[in-house]
């Protein structure tokens with residue numbers, strides 16, 4: 001409900017227009033009742049055709065104005081809702097991409113997907129049609145007041161029936177909360193299984209995981225069906241309440257009204273008018289009560305969205321040093337994930353001059369990727385400092401810093417778009433010829449140029465269909481085109497064939513000659529051989545420097 005009022009309050013001037021137009025619309029809505037009263041009382045009594053024509057013209061004009069005003073009001077409501085929806089979309093997007101990485105990552109993938117898709121639920125539930133329904137609700141009582149002017153007794157009866165319908169609907173709505181929450185929990189679970197089916201189709205078939213998955217799927221689907229049935233029963237109760245309420249109200253008004261007519265307290269015309277007014281009042285009320293379930297759904301989607309939006313943002317500003325030289329200093333640095341028994345590293349001290357090659361080595365899970373993310377500024381040390389050219393990375397503008405780093409993540413991902421858009425994301429002005437030259441240097445020229453679309457190839461699903469070794473080298477092209485002075489490569493040769501490794505070695509040699517600082521996470525012997533420094537992350541919790549000084553080999557040579 002608050003969300004509706006927030007939307008209405010977005011533009012104070014329009015807020016007044018919305019309420020005024022709703023008042024007019026509902027006043028004009030009285031025209032049909034007045035018409036019935038006057039036709040029955042005046043025209044039937046006197047039989048003057050001019051009276052009928054005048055009354056009909058007046059009623060038609062009132063209906064015409066009402067329709068025009070309703071259209072205009074809907075447009076204003078749509079404009080307000082579109083603004084609120086855009087705002088929500090942007091806030092969610094910002095939350096997902098600018099929320100502190102470590103905290104965003106703590107939300108499971110499926111939950112993040114559910115949160116982001118909740119945007120359309122909010123759009124639907126708090127949309128313009130529902131907003132105008134809500135605006136009409138207080139005017140249900142305008143009809144009751146007019147009814148009271150014709151017959152206070154019938155107005156009281158109408159209020160009694162309306163109260164009964166409201167009570168039943170509210171009780172049913174209170175019970176809706178539980179199945180609706182269950183539905184949203186099950187939807188997240190189902191989304192996980194759907195992901196297993198779409199992205200993990202090979203795993204499911206090759207390991208005969210279909211039976212195990214099917215069992216889980218069925219259990220989930222059964223629970224979903226059970227909750228949906230309960231939801232439907234409650235929705236049905238609400239519908240029945242409003243249907244029965246309408247019938248009962250009409251019977252009450254006509255039955256008791258007839259007695260009032262016989263007692264001489266009411267004329268026939270007014271009785272018909274009372275019946276129309278009472279049903280209009282109840283219709284406005286039941287429409288508003290019907291919103292309850294949608295408001296509940298929208299509210300839940302908003303609460304989920306708030307979880308993401310409540311995550312503290314990354315710093316939006318900080319120091320920008322121009323172009324970094326690429327010297328690094330780890331100063332008594334520590335990092336551990338929440339609930340981790342042994343931290344990834346502790347008391348780590350090391351200084352790296354600009355232009356040198358540092359390799360972190362270690363077994364799976366020793367912390368190589370974590371270190372890469374610390375260097376890129378996606379994670380922050382739990383203690384101590386990571387200095388770049390003497391400046392603590394915590395003071396740096398993250399956007400500036402990431403442009404100083406040519407980063408190859410361990411899991412190279414691309415966004416949905418063309419290969420050109422992806423490779424040139426950091427340097428959109430790069431000429432195709434330069435991109436292709438770098439692709440050839442990394443031995444992926446044939447892949448790019450061999451395809452009919454070339455750099456226009458459309459990448460989908462993170463680029464998962466591109467062979468890993470090629471995808472990794474394409475991601476290396478993207479990193480190098482960014483021009484960062486500090487090169488951070490997380491396992492650059494994983495899944496790459498011999499020819500690819502040779503090309504990577506040649507590229508690394510070129511980068512060293514250009515004076516870039518290279519930090520790599522690798523267990524590959526040719527990379528370890530070319531390092532000025534090798535640091536072993538297997539040694540816990542303080543990493544051990546295995547070699548510091550002259551590299552074992554001149555340049556980076558594969559084989």
Ligand SMILES: Nc1ncnc2c1ncn2[C@@H]1O[C@H](COP(=O)(O)OP(=O)(O)OP(=O)(O)O)[C@@H](O)[C@H]1O
Pocket residue numbers: 105337338340344362363364365366367368369370371410
């Ligand atoms: N987001 C996270 N939350 C909690 N623990 C994590 C998270 N990411 C990694 N870890 C844990 O931190 C440790 C280091 O993981 P990391 O991925 O950095 O290792 P790695 O050396 O890169 O492994 P690999 O060689 O397999 O890529 C592991 O024990 C891992 O389970």
